[in-house]
Amino acid sequence: MSLLAARASLKQLTLRRGVRFAHSTYTTADAIPFTVGSKASFALKLGSYLALGFSIPFIAAAYQIRKSTGGA
Structure with missing residues (x-):
């Protein structure tokens, strides 16, 4: 196997598009780490x-x- 073929196959393995390993539902309510009761x-x-x-x-x-002037 040549170096160019090995490099091409390595590139194909690392370029998975559309795969997210840490997918979660993120909303605007999660933007701050506390709750706001009243504005x-x-x-x-x-x-x-x-x-x-x-x-x-x-x-x-x-x-x-005030301290340096002696309270005057």
């Missing part, structure tokens, strides 16, 4: 989480400035 409560929780995370550096900076 309003989710928006409130997400907004407060993002606002707190954004404000932490400003709170730390204000604390450090």
Whole structure:
């Protein structure tokens, strides 16, 4: 068997089209790893989480400035 024939047969074995080994039903509900009960409560929780995370550096900076001036 020549190398070209061996390569061609190997290529045919590896190029199976249309075969999926890990097929599952995927829906848009599976896109996030948690459930959303109410859009309003989710928006409130997400907004407060993002606002707190954004404000932490400003709170730390204000604390450090206040600490270095002796509370004045």
